[in-house]
Amino acid sequence: MEPALTIVVVEDDRDRAIAIVDALKSTGNHEVVVIANASGLARRIVAHAPDIVLIDIDNPTRDMLEELTLASGPLERPVAMFVSGEAGGLAKTAIEAGVSAYVVDGLSPERLKPVMDTAIARFRMVKQMRTELAETRRALEERKVIDRAKGLLIKAKGIDEDAAYALLRKTAMDQGRRVADVAEALVTASGLLR
């Protein structure tokens, strides 16, 4: 059996980190280390002498890892983010899935690929969950605003809830806007007039 790889995952969220670690460990007898965001990140990563570093593409601390790629940097073996042509496709898939990877120079594609495939699948799932969560949150926010706008209309015009919503919807359709936007405008305006 090939000697195990050392993989560092930079991740703040504990649950997400555990899920990623479990998935990576299933691909082989790898040593997987999780490091949370912090200053001096590059130095703490170097201490583990990793073969692969994985980080969420949306993580702003990613720029700290750029220091790893400097030949005169703290790592003896420079880390590059998929420079070679054959890994080019893999890099694009990784970026779309929301993971960026730093890979030690000279690591063979055969050893890299199973780890990256797993990481990509896992990060894609995380990204999907995050998008869904944001979508749900936004929908909830909009519901709240629409409810407040309905309340304002019910009070100001003495109409019932259905009529208030119908009025919001009609205004939105007439103006070519979304119901939530009309509701938001109404809530803002009434706040100003108060």
Add this chain to the structure above:
Amino acid sequence: MKMVTLPVAYMPLVDAAPLIVAQEMGFAEAEGIALDLIAAPSWSSVRDMLAFGRVDAAHLLSPVPVAMTMGLGGVATSVSAVMVLSVNGNVIGVGRSLEDRLRAAGYGFDFADAAAAARALAAVADGPMVFGVPFPFSMHTELLRYWFERSELGQTEVEIRTVPPPLMAEALAAGDVDAFCVGEPWGSVAVDQGAGALLLPGNAIWSYAPEKVLAVRTGWAETEPHLLRRLMRAVWKAGQWLSQPEVRTAAAEILSRKAYLDMPAELIDRALHGRFTISGQAEQREVSCFVEFHKGAASFPWRSQARWMAHRLSQRHGLPSEDAMDRAAQVYRSDLFRTHMSGSEADMPGASEKLEGSIRYPTAVASQKGQLTLLPDSFFDGWVFDPDAES
């Protein structure tokens, strides 16, 4: 003309203004394009989105295309800097501890004299001083290194570390860094958070430093010349619009929107007006030419600017300087600028190289339309960069 949408990546900073204004003020639309502006979480991310084809153009730190062609950093795709988006626009600041020591030593925080600031800092240093910058390949790093080498800080132990600007105040508070060099609005944010005081504007070190460039994949520039032409013209118009003093307040309002910088317009206004609050004690300082989008042919990508950066990078990373300078000069595409901006309002200098640092006063130069004045580009120590003498 059919409207084409171009995805463009940027970092939410004051100097992304030409891209944001091009879209918001209709300059893009007039050229038949719409910019789909994608705010990135990090510079690595901007670079990767461009290199791997997620976007067609990007707001990039001026040394990044130079570093990429030299084989430094993680990605090796060939990228061209087709125009300079902004000149200057950085600030250097110190954390509370250094600020207190400087005040105790009687330093006046003139926000102007780089040699005096270095002398004052060197006098109060105890132990190594750590400066935070946004990215290893950045004008921030180049300005700091140049300033260290050629001032009294040359004898002081200094270190440069990458810290994302939104985390700078935290890093100062934690003692991970002692000082910083960042682009606005992050210096003003640090002051407002009580994290420290501003010491110098970037132009106190180099008075006409290319800060951000408009970058595209070299292959894309070749296959999509018409789109590139429209993009460059729209962005150039936006820079011209931004150079009018009376629009600054409106520009700050646009940039402050949630979709862009999502910060109070008042903070953004400081950089655009060159009027800074430099400390928690509300001291005000004015700087002329703090950030420039247009005047002095600001958008022209001088090959000599690229050579200067390549020379500095090659020395630091032990690479052959002459080769690096030649490669760098080829990614600053003054040729494409001439091709695509010809027949527009833009006036172009006759030459594509100048002796960086040699212009002491606003100077009229030979140009296509004969009305071009270049602004001072001097270094604080009066050095003049002659590539032939350096290679």
